[in-house]
Amino acid sequence: xxxxxxxxxxxxxxxxxxxxxxxxxxxxxxxxxxxxxxxxxxxxxxxxxxxxxxxxxxxxxxxxxxxxxxxxxxxxxxxxxxxxxxxxxxxxxxxxxxxxxxxxxxxxxxxxxxxxxxxxxxxxxxxxxxxxxxxxxxxxxxxxxxxxxxxxxxxxxxxxxxxxxxxxxxxxxxxxxxxxxxxxxxxxxxxxxxxxxxxxxxxxxxxxxxxxxxxxxxxxxxxxxxxxxxxxxxxxxxxxxxxxxxxxxxxxxxxxxxxxxxxxxxxxxxxxxxxxxxxxxxxxxxxxxxxxxxxxxxxxxxxxxxxxxxxxxxxxxxxxxxxxxxxxxxxxxxxxxxxxxxxxxxxxxxxxxxxxxxxxxxxxxxxxxxxxxxxxxx
Amino acid sequence: xxxxxxxxxxxxxxxxxxxxxxxxxxxxxxxxxxxxxxxxxxxxxxxxxxxxxxxxxxxxxxxxxxxxxxxxxxxxxxxxxxxxxxxxxxxxxxxxxxxxxxxxxxxxxxxxxxx
Ligand SMILES: Cc1cc2nc3c(=O)[nH]c(=O)nc-3n(C[C@H](O)[C@H](O)[C@H](O)COP(=O)(O)OP(=O)(O)OC[C@H]3O[C@@H](n4cnc5c(N)ncnc54)[C@H](O)[C@@H]3O)c2cc1C
Numbered sequence: 001x002x003x004x005x006x007x008x009x010x011x012x013x014x015x016x017x018x019x020x021x022x023x024x025x026x027x028x029x030x031x032x033x034x035x036x037x038x039x040x041x042x043x044x045x046x047x048x049x050x051x052x053x054x055x056x057x058x059x060x061x062x063x064x065x066x067x068x069x070x071x072x073x074x075x076x077x078x079x080x081x082x083x084x085x086x087x088x089x090x091x092x093x094x095x096x097x098x099x100x101x102x103x104x105x106x107x108x109x110x111x112x113x114x115x116x117x118x119x120x121x122x123x124x125x126x127x128x129x130x131x132x133x134x135x136x137x138x139x140x141x142x143x144x145x146x147x148x149x150x151x152x153x154x155x156x157x158x159x160x161x162x163x164x165x166x167x168x169x170x171x172x173x174x175x176x177x178x179x180x181x182x183x184x185x186x187x188x189x190x191x192x193x194x195x196x197x198x199x200x201x202x203x204x205x206x207x208x209x210x211x212x213x214x215x216x217x218x219x220x221x222x223x224x225x226x227x228x229x230x231x232x233x234x235x236x237x238x239x240x241x242x243x244x245x246x247x248x249x250x251x252x253x254x255x256x257x258x259x260x261x262x263x264x265x266x267x268x269x270x271x272x273x274x275x276x277x278x279x280x281x282x283x284x285x286x287x288x289x290x291x292x293x294x295x296x297x298x299x300x301x302x303x304x305x306x307x308x309x310x311x312x313x314x315x316x317x318x319x320x321x322x323x324x325x326x327x328x329x330x331x332x333x334x335x336x337x338x339x340x341x342x343x344x345x346x347x348x349x350x351x352x353x354x355x356x357x358x359x360x361x362x363x364x365x366x367x368x369x370x371x372x373x374x375x376x377x378x
Numbered sequence: 379x380x381x382x383x384x385x386x387x388x389x390x391x392x393x394x395x396x397x398x399x400x401x402x403x404x405x406x407x408x409x410x411x412x413x414x415x416x417x418x419x420x421x422x423x424x425x426x427x428x429x430x431x432x433x434x435x436x437x438x439x440x441x442x443x444x445x446x447x448x449x450x451x452x453x454x455x456x457x458x459x460x461x462x463x464x465x466x467x468x469x470x471x472x473x474x475x476x477x478x479x480x481x482x483x484x485x486x487x488x489x490x491x492x493x
Contacts, residue, residue: 037425044431150431158422167422230439230475254434281471283484290482301479306439307470 005031007197008186010173013043015335016201017156018350024163035172041203043153045311047260049239050344051088053116053141058320058368060112066348079155081147082253086237088144091135097243105139116141128236132298146239146250149343176212183331199333204314206336213329218317219337223270225285227308231255247292261289279310313340323369324356405445407438419456426453426467442467
């Protein structure tokens with residue numbers, strides 16, 4: 001006889017765990033299923049950026065909600081998640097970039113009331129003393145920041161469990177059974193979970209999970225690499241990015257620097273020959289990251305790199321997630337396709353998906369994120 | 379090998395009652411104590427990688443080359459697995475710490491001159 005659950009959440013990444021927390025808090029009996037472990041995929045590999053500036057306008061309201069939630073997250077989850085709200089700098093090195101950045105910043109201020117502005121070299125130097133000469137200025141959004149994605153994910157998982165959620169790792173969802181088009185149960189390699197609600201928070205596995213209920217959407221894994229250095233005394237607290245998006249990173253609370261960067265052909269690095277989930281290291285990437293970072297922060301050359309790793313971004317064709325209920329399949333809720341920026345918005349995703357599940361009006365309009373925006377869903 | 383680890387496990391078990399041992403440093407790079415690791419294992423963590431993500435044990439300069447086996451035996455002990463059944467930490471490059479400036483120079487020096 002199958003056990004009965006109010007909701008089954010597929011994926012113990014930061015989004016699945018944040019959703020579980022929100023549902024458990026509202027008294028729902030939920031189970032989180034993960035084929036590997038908490039943080040086994042993107043949530044355990046990402047750069048920890050919590051950024052609103054330069055977000056896609058469709059996603060910005062979620063990012064802004066998330067920042068407001070991050071402020072009290074540690075208290076709410078009884079766990080320090082190393083959230084540092086010291087701003088985000090997007091560095092410009094040419095006058096063309098400066099012009100474009102000034103315009104982009106003005107737009108975000110006018111359209112969304114986001115506290116973001118352009119700072120010229122003089123003001124920038126007061127914020128960060130370690131930048132190379134050729135950096136002419138930056139966008140500065142003081143409410144942006146970074147947090148520790150590992151601690152954040154585990155904090156959501158732990159709190160969800162304290163509130164009655166169950167976490168089962170090492171269990172793979174293989175099928176979702178429908179009855180007259182409505183979700184009836186979730187089948188794993190071990191058990192059958194009877195439920196009327198299934199939440200797809202499966203990261204890059206999200207497309208295969210959508211396929212289980214007859215849905216599809218254009219999403220593909222994109223390989224990307226990150227490195228971490230030894231610890232240093234605190235040098236600067238901002239999250240760093242660039243106008244040309246060649247690298248990003250920050251110094252963690254622990255003192256180490258986490259840097260991620262791009263060689264330009266990431267889409268083709270990942271050959272998909274290993275079932276699409278392998279994360280090898282490509283020898284040229286870490287070197288490319290170091291070269292780029294040192295061009296902007298020339299003083300960091302002696303810092304030892306102690307680890308490099310790869311991660312997969314769940315990239316949707318239009319680079320925003322597929323979020324919310326799908327009317328064509330009652331009981332199925334999508335929370336996947338975060339396209340490389342699903343950590344910073346996770347607290348908001350947990351909240352709005354929780355609201356949608358409970359039939360309430362979500363704090364943020366989910367209509368830009370529907371599953372059918374690419375065409376008919378079936 | 380498996381006899382050794384079994385002996386380790388039972389030894390660890392009998393020592394588990396001695397609270398003073400909780401202050402024992404298991405990960406020297408990140409100064410993580412046995413007590414912190416056991417606390418993580420009591421609250422939802424069930425793997426060596428999980429211990430690392432939550433406590434930082436194995437995240438330091440030596441990347442778990444020193445503490446990896448000790449953490450593995452604590453995970454084995456708590457989850458009721460044999461130590462050789464426990465998934466170890468993933469090894470990732472570089473094998474030894476390498477300065478950013480050195481890693482940056484993987485290409486021909488002359489190619490770097492133009493920046
Ligand atoms: C290198 C890198 C850097 C990044 N940097 C940032 C950043 O700075 N800021 C930011 O906001 N975002 C960043 N991101 C993106 C961010 O990491 C992800 O968007 C986010 O972690 C996604 O979380 P998730 O919970 O949706 O999915 P995941 O963390 O990928 O979790 C999905 C889980 O589902 C499980 N699963 C899949 N299929 C099944 C199945 N059939 N049955 C059971 N379980 C299943 C998997 O095992 C996995 O644990 C980065 C991503 C990468 C790769």
